[in-house]
Amino acid sequence: MVTTASLPPDLGQPAPDFTLPDPSGRRWSLDDLRGARGTLVMFICNHCPYVLGAIDRITRDARDLQAAGVGVVAISANDVGAYPQDGPDHMARLARDHGFTFPYLYDETQSVARAYGAVCTPDFFGYNAAGRLCYRGRLDAGGRQPPAPGAPRELYQAMRDIALTGQPPARQMPGMGCSIKWKRP
Template identity: 70%
Template sequence: MAVSPPVCDFGAPWNDFELPGTDGRIYRLADVTGPRGTLVMFICNHCPYVQSIIDRIVRDAREMQAAGIGVVAISANDVAEYPQDGPEQMKTEAARHGFTFPYLYDETQAVARAYGAECTPDFFGYNADGELQYRGRFDASARTPGPAEARRELLEAMLQIAETGKGPENQVPSMGCSIKWKTA
């Protein structure tokens, strides 16, 4: 079932975290922030919405990083129910696609809850002051990739945030698989 998160809550603060990465390191928010902005994205390995754009995510992350924007990906799915989203599989996924950003595992799901993440992919674009400026989609892709010439909405928004500190007023919400929450 496709889930679409709410529109951007402009100015909402980011949330610190301390999570293990696929490289064996522990990361805090300060380790991944960029001098001109930061993208925190919630993804997972099995979601067809993520898989349809993962190579585009990696491409655009490189451009963002070159522009001084920090990038981090977090997976928070319940691995008891979705073992393909576990840490070892995350490590394989990051290597297969050449991630240039940390891929972190939110085992307790506390970070996903703090951010209000609802689906994979779910993008949170912050300015240099840690204020939310983008909560939209990557591009026009869905369960299948959009056209090759699709507007690069996330990249455009993050570059605008890096330049001006403000995200675009009009944003199309992301769409994806619901986060697989643990049952109590």
């Protein structure tokens, strides 16, 4: 089901803390992942056509942001009981196949996704160096398809600006993707 992330009414909120494992079992905390100039927390998964259609752009922007001092992490929170292709073994394969330069973590309890207010994949949360929310928007205008030639790299540019100024960009377009697959109570 396609879901649109709402724009944040609460810019400036601190990043919720977490400690989560990667597919190999190594545990990562938010403090391990913070960048000197900001932090990007992405909620993605392995099977979403929006993520798969944009994965090379996501990886490119993450690599370029890391070079600019922004810490980057991806988190999968989907219910692997209902969607086994989103499990840790498949996460490791996706990360390897697409050359992730950032940790890809598994939120088995979905508590981190809930704390962030994530609703879809991909869903992007950009924080400044002080750990305050400055961006909750889309990757770019492309969605599942490549954007038109010359279209701006919205997430990348927003995070570059945040890294330089510490302030949120004036214009943010909401992200869109597949809904997070929540576990049934």
